Amino acid sequence: QAKRIGGNLTQHFMQAMARDYQQQVRLRNALQIALDRKDFEVYYQPIFNTANHTITGVESLVRWNLDGEFVSPGEFIKIAENTGQIIPLGEQVLDMVLADIRRYPQLQNIKVTVNVSAQQLQRYNFPKFLAERLAFHQVAARNLTLELTEGVFAGETMSTIAALQQLRDMGCHVAIDDFGTGFSSLSYLNRLPADIIKIDRVFTHGIADDPELFAVVQKIIELCLHLQKRVIVEGIEDEVQLNIFTQLGVERVQGFFFAHPMPIEQLLKRLVK
Numbered sequence: 001q002a003k004r005i006g007g008n009l010t011q012h013f014m015q016a017m018a019r020d021y022q023q024q025v026r027l028r029n030a031l032q033i034a035l036d037r038k039d040f041e042v043y044y045q046p047i048f049n050t051a052n053h054t055i056t057g058v059e060s061l062v063r064w065n066l067d068g069e070f071v072s073p074g075e076f077i078k079i080a081e082n083t084g085q086i087i088p089l090g091e092q093v094l095d096m097v098l099a100d101i102r103r104y105p106q107l108q109n110i111k112v113t114v115n116v117s118a119q120q121l122q123r124y125n126f127p128k129f130l131a132e133r134l135a136f137h138q139v140a141a142r143n144l145t146l147e148l149t150e151g152v153f154a155g156e157t158m159s160t161i162a163a164l165q166q167l168r169d170m171g172c173h174v175a176i177d178d179f180g181t182g183f184s185s186l187s188y189l190n191r192l193p194a195d196i197i198k199i200d201r202v203f204t205h206g207i208a209d210d211p212e213l214f215a216v217v218q219k220i221i222e223l224c225l226h227l228q229k230r231v232i233v234e235g236i237e238d239e240v241q242l243n244i245f246t247q248l249g250v251e252r253v254q255g256f257f258f259a260h261p262m263p264i265e266q267l268l269k270r271l272v273k
């Protein structure tokens with residue numbers, strides 16, 4: 001009996017794996033077509049000052065419209081990283097963002113951030129590539145903030161740190177994205193060549209009704225501010241969360257409570273106000 005159940009389970013598991021694999025292959029092929037056709041768009045989510053609720057920056061987020069429906073980056077970024085497609089995808093996103101900055105002077109007065117995958121940093125000379133694209137679009141490096149997750153420090157740490165330092169020497173700002181979700185060792189925080197720490201939304205989500213989480217987040221923010229890092233809190237969805245983080249001394253927030261990611265036309269309307 002047990003053996004039969006085990007056999008069935010294995011069979012179900014194998015079928016699920018096969019489905020999963022087929023879905024991945026489908027997405028990979030569709031991604032390749034989308035890359036060739038340049039089917040991607042960039043949305044922008046504003047980042048706000050807690051003191052006066054003005055927009056101080058925007059995060060660029062890639063959007064893929066597949067047959068009239070958006071595929072979530074949560075679904076395809078992982079695959080693009082597995083297949084190496086993240087390199088051309090990252091290049092297309094960067095070019096779209098730099099073209100927007102060049103075209104709309106409103107974007108030149110605020111910080112624009114771009115998500116950069118660890119692979120982009122590890123697989124080739126990203127600082128050199130970026131310098132070329134900045135020159136091509138005639139955009140100043142200080143307009144740009146690069147967001148990297150803690151995952152970049154999993155691999156060749158020394159060369160990664162050198163590359164981050166190079167980016168800062170060029171005049172870009174560097175942000176550590178999703179802080180607290182990776183292999184979070186606070187011990188390296190002071191050694192990171194980063195100007196900004198983005199506290200992940202898992203902390204935001206639980207902070208109002210979890211005193212222990214609150215205590216941890218309070219300490220992390222204290223430490224960041226002590227090390228003179230700017231803190232951005234992600235995923236603010238209500239006023240309670242906003243008030244808690246404001247009281248903890250956070251000056252920059254991002255989240256659905258203020259604004260969802262939006263197309264450039266919509267962002268420009270909000271920037272005039």
Ligand code: C2E
Pocket residue numbers: 045060061062072073074077090093115116117147177178201234235236237254255256257261
């Ligand atoms: P991320 O860089 O941490 O971006 C923030 C994500 O949180 C975005 O999801 C945004 O829509 C979502 N978000 C913002 N505020 C809230 C909120 O209040 N509540 C909730 N529940 N979510 C909120 P999105 O656009 O689906 O992107 C997911 C992830 O995909 C990004 O996380 C980033 O890691 C990756 N990604 C997106 N665009 C790019 C890109 O151009 N290049 C690379 N390498 N990765 C990207």
Ligand code: MG
Pocket residue numbers: 059115147177
């Ligand atoms: Mg990000």
Ligand code: MG
Pocket residue numbers: 177178198200234
């Ligand atoms: Mg994030």
Ligand code: MG
Pocket residue numbers: 178
């Ligand atoms: Mg995230």
